[in-house]
Amino acid sequence: MKAMSVRVRHGMAWILGVLLAALVAPPTSALPPGLGDAGASIEHKFIGARKCKKCHGKELMGDQMGVWQEGPHRPAFDTLGGPESLAIAERLGLETPPSESEECLVCHVTAFGVPEDKIWKPLDQVEGVQCESCHGPGRDYRKKKIMDDLDKARAKGLWDPDAESGICLHCHNESSPTFDPHRYTLGDGSKVGFDYDQAAQRIAHPIPEHVKGHYLELRKKQRDEEEGQAGEEGQAEEEEEAEE
Numbered sequence: 001m002k003a004m005s006v007r008v009r010h011g012m013a014w015i016l017g018v019l020l021a022a023l024v025a026p027p028t029s030a031l032p033p034g035l036g037d038a039g040a041s042i043e044h045k046f047i048g049a050r051k052c053k054k055c056h057g058k059e060l061m062g063d064q065m066g067v068w069q070e071g072p073h074r075p076a077f078d079t080l081g082g083p084e085s086l087a088i089a090e091r092l093g094l095e096t097p098p099s100e101s102e103e104c105l106v107c108h109v110t111a112f113g114v115p116e117d118k119i120w121k122p123l124d125q126v127e128g129v130q131c132e133s134c135h136g137p138g139r140d141y142r143k144k145k146i147m148d149d150l151d152k153a154r155a156k157g158l159w160d161p162d163a164e165s166g167i168c169l170h171c172h173n174e175s176s177p178t179f180d181p182h183r184y185t186l187g188d189g190s191k192v193g194f195d196y197d198q199a200a201q202r203i204a205h206p207i208p209e210h211v212k213g214h215y216l217e218l219r220k221k222q223r224d225e226e227e228g229q230a231g232e233e234g235q236a237e238e239e240e241e242a243e244e
């Protein structure tokens with residue numbers, strides 16, 4: 001129930017925002033719904049998923065990168081070029097193709113509508129809904145000494161995309177032309193358009209339990225072992241990671 005009301009609130013906030021913007025200002029000043037209320041006050045820069053790969057593409061870490069690449073969010077931009085999107089665009093009377101239309105991009109890419117000075121070059125919107133759509137702009141928290149300390153990471157812009165945050169609902173709401181109010185079935189048999197627990201399960205990418213809180217020390221141990229075998233290669237990688 002709580003989730004429902006949050007969803008409605010976010011949906012309404014966006015609709016109101018769009019209406020207001022249409023009345024008083026050019027459309028670019030509307031809040032980017034993909035980022036909800038945060039869109040108005042982004043302090044840190046977006047850097048794109050590839051910048052997270054160095055650490056979160058590691059097997060030891062749980063390879064969040066690999067899970068995301070196989071999941072529904074990575075191809076979100078590509079979807080806009082498909083036949084279903086073209087049909088939706090025609091139905092809605094869009095004047096530009098979906099992949100160039102604000103009406104679609106707001107939820108199908110990362111950081112749409114965010115001022116350019118808050119975007120760092122490696123971010124490529126072709127890569128769809130990326131880590132930072134849910135975890136916040138990463139330019140300042142991606143360094144390993146900061147990442148390793150949750151309080152510091154949060155202070156540098158890391159968001160917590162849990163059920164209470166409502167972050168998923170920035171996009172998973174009735175403003176989506178394919179929103180299906182019966183998509184998810186709850187335990188009691190009732191149907192809802194979005195259920196955090198089930199949806200989060202479908203995209204789960206946890207840090208393995210025995211690694212959580214110990215990644216850096218376990219990684220160091222792993223590297224020492226690798227170095228014993230590979231010599232200079234391990235050394236080069238260590239330097240690369242240390243630089244971050």
Ligand code: HEC
Pocket residue numbers: 034035072073075076077079106107108109129133134161167168169170171172183196198199200201202203
């Ligand atoms: C920036 C917008 C955005 C945010 C934020 C977002 N999603 Fe999505 N999500 C999408 C889009 C767009 C698709 C469809 C992609 C496609 O089919 O090309 C999608 C698809 C999905 C799907 C597959 C369809 C379904 O409902 O089964 C799941 C599961 C999902 N998202 C879970 C989540 C969860 C959990 C969160 C929050 C932690 C979240 N999403 C946050 C945009 C977003």
Ligand code: HEC
Pocket residue numbers: 033079080084085086088089092098101103104105106107108170171172173174175176177178179180
């Ligand atoms: C408010 C956010 C939002 C907007 C705006 C939006 N989408 Fe989506 N889109 C989603 C989400 C979330 C999904 C995952 C399925 C769902 O819950 O609708 C999705 C899924 C899709 C899918 C996959 C169909 C499916 O059932 O999985 C297509 C195709 C699509 N969107 C096309 C478009 C087009 C074209 C536009 C612009 C006219 C658009 N979307 C605008 C959020 C959005």
Ligand code: HEC
Pocket residue numbers: 049052056064065068073129130131132133134135160161162200203205206207208212
């Ligand atoms: C659609 C939203 C979404 C996207 C995209 C996404 N995540 Fe997550 N991520 C989540 C959610 C939800 C959780 C679980 C949060 C919780 O349990 O409170 C999570 C958890 C995590 C965790 C912590 C796991 C743990 O065990 O504590 C890491 C690390 C992480 N994500 C990294 C990434 C990286 C790196 C990417 C991109 C490659 C990414 N995420 C993409 C939503 C997302």
Ligand code: HEC
Pocket residue numbers: 047048049051052053054055056131132135137138139141142143144147148150207211212213214215216241244
């Ligand atoms: C230089 C390495 C490095 C990079 C780059 C990096 N991270 Fe991390 N990240 C870590 C480490 C180390 C941890 C803590 C792991 C542990 O539990 O021991 C962590 C933890 C996390 C967590 C879990 C926080 C929690 O709830 O405890 C999330 C979410 C996360 N990273 C997201 C990201 C995202 C998104 C990016 C890219 C914008 C990124 N990270 C880039 C090293 C990195």
